[in-house]
Amino acid sequence: xxxxxxxxxxxxxxxxxxxxxxxxxxxxxxxxxxxxxxxxxxxxxxxxxxxxxxxxxxxxxxxxxxxxxxxxxxxxxxxxxxxxxxxxxxxxxxxxxxxxxxxxxxxxxxxxxxxxxxxxxxxxxxxxxxxxxxxxxxxxxxxxxxxxxxxxxxxxxxxxxxxxxxxxxxxxxxxxxxxxxxxxxxxxxxxxxxxxxxxxxxxxxxxxxxxxxx
Numbered sequence: 050x051x052x053x054x055x056x057x058x059x060x061x062x063x064x065x066x067x068x069x070x071x072x073x074x075x076x077x078x079x080x081x082x083x084x085x086x087x088x089x090x091x092x093x094x095x096x097x098x099x100x101x102x103x104x105x106x107x108x109x110x111x112x113x114x115x116x117x118x119x120x121x122x123x124x125x126x127x128x129x130x131x132x133x134x135x136x137x138x139x140x141x142x143x144x145x146x147x148x149x150x151x152x153x154x155x156x157x158x159x160x161x162x163x164x165x166x167x168x169x170x171x172x173x174x175x176x177x178x179x180x181x182x183x184x185x186x187x188x189x190x191x192x193x194x195x196x197x198x199x200x201x202x203x204x205x206x207x208x209x210x211x212x213x214x215x216x217x218x219x220x221x222x223x224x225x226x227x228x229x230x231x232x233x234x235x236x237x238x239x240x241x242x243x244x245x246x247x248x249x250x251x252x253x254x255x256x257x258x259x260x261x262x263x
Contacts (some may be wrong), residue, residue: 076258082256085238089238105173106193109121124174141157150196150203166207169199204221226255
């Protein structure tokens with residue numbers, strides 16, 4: 050079982066400095082995440098030439114060899130009351146409880162399907178500038194199809210995010226920001242990607258708001 054680290058505000062630790070208030074506050078951060086956050090290397094984003102989506106492999110490659118493309122794997126995982134097209138892999142319809150906005154979105158395959166998009170929580174372009182440009186093509190393909198880094202979300206919100214990291218974009222639904230940043234930390238730690246100083250500060254600020262689900 051993963052332990053939980055209860056972080057009490059300490060004035061000598063910058064990111065734990067409380068707002069001026071007469072009441073004390075505490076943040077609850079999983080110990081694993083606190084350790085991973087501390088281990089992220091801080092660096093300046095590289096800008097190696099030549100980023101292209103195809104450098105991360107064919108879109109929605111069947112990386113886990115289950116016979117279904119990654120996009121439909123994630124739709125099947127994240128939608129509720131979903132239905133399939135025949136006996137195959139294609140998700141025909143369902144409902145998304147969108148984590149980024151808190152809205153319920155009806156999904157139907159076809160011309161309206163972009164209402165629901167699959168977001169790379171750590172964007173591919175961000176990964177490219179944070180170390181992925183030096184990876185093998187196989188590692189980049191695995192990253193692009195890693196379920197830990199993928200979420201079905203509201204299409205326009207995903208497009209508004211673009212390739213921004215946490216210093217420039219966070220989900221509009223504030224209640225989800227902790228889970229979002231925790232997922233980014235897990236992914237960046239797993240793939241040994243760097244963070245910028247502003248990105249690290251933004252992540253720590255969000256972690257300071259995390260509360261126990263109970």
